[in-house]
Amino acid sequence: MTVQSPESPAGKEVGSTLGKRLLAFAGDPLFRGDAQVLHGPNPYRRALAPDSLAESDFGRPPGPREWPSHRSLAAHRLLGTFYESETVLLPEQGVDGLYEDFTHFYGRRLKELRESSVSELERFAFGCLDDAVDVSGAATPDVLDTYFQHMVDEAAAGPSPALTAVANARDRESAAGLYLVQLALDGLTEASAMSRNLGGAYGPEQSALFKIFIDEFGYGVYDSKHTTIFAKMLRSRAMATHVHAYWNFYLTGPLATNNYYYYVSRDHARFFRYAGAVTYAEAIFAPAFVKMIKVFRNIFGDDVDLHYCDEHAHIDEHHGRITREQVLLALAERHGPRVVPELLRGIAETRLIGGWFEDDTAAQIRWSDDLARYRDLAGRTSTEPAPRRITLTPASPFGTRTHDGDVVLEIERGEADLVTTPTGPPERMARGDAVLIPAGRLYGVRAAASETACLLHTASPG
Ligand SMILES: [Fe+2]
């Protein structure tokens, strides 16, 4: 069954069935969150914010320009959890104290809910790509290579909006922390999606992909594994290194980027799309890491371990070459024009979603770095009557969310911390204080007084 168009009654029905299953999943005690802003070292627990998720209409897939919508964030958090449930996650300190959570996370009830929803949820989350990307036209290996080279050159020459936002922030350390956290989603479980493409029998291209895979795994040496050196970078900034301490701060764009590789790897009908995607990604990583090194050195001087970035700036030159010659073009030559549109689609979709990563991260950095202005703007924003009231205590589960439109958050009673970054200081708000939260911006509120009430005002359109 598929998620249909918003107007279709059948679509609504599917959406509500899917919505019920997703709510049953998110409502599980493992996913209700706790009072802490960062998650403890337990990979099975992650806040899926069932209360705000209940607002999502899963009969109405986000369109191409609605990727930062609240239902898109909800869908990608769920998808990311579904996908990681198909990988082996064990806590560094041993599973002994978490054995019940381990068996429950991988257990039958959640597995059945996942399996009965994952395909529909994928269509919901990624269906907008079908219309957003057009790969019609000549489908020859030459066209493919020309298009690929053009896209890679463009990415290498262009600026990174997210890194520009980090470099231009008032509080550059917090901005860099926010950026690093977006990398942690993949960095802490690197190449997990790729591992799904290693089985089977598909000739020399399979061996080329495997060569890259073993590099990601440090040739079997744990200290050289990319996840290990990524954790080393976080540790050098006194950041947490467990899966997923910063779950509450993963933005929609980065979640979608990470999920995309699982999406095209889970279903091997999309194998050629995966090949296009991984080739584009490997080719743009090296220049992206060169830019990153510059920005981080500038901010932190020697107080950061950039081995992870150095390694990628170097090895991804090599991976970019292998994937282009021995995977992308080799597959096109061997399997002919029928597969070329899919290879092209993989490149185009990865490029598009990579733009979501950049834009979302940049927008979050700019907003969270300038909250004084957004407090100011709150007073000048006209709002709809009948705001929503939310009461909180310091023991309330902490969760983050976004809204589809602009909202004004006002403290009606008590005192609260507005949390918008993983490592920066929270914004203390007293009774009567208000702040404008633009559409798509991620935030959480923590009560600082025993009884706190907030009002959420919807901004009037226009
Ligand atoms: Fe890597």
Ligand SMILES: [Fe+2]
């Ligand atoms: Fe690589």
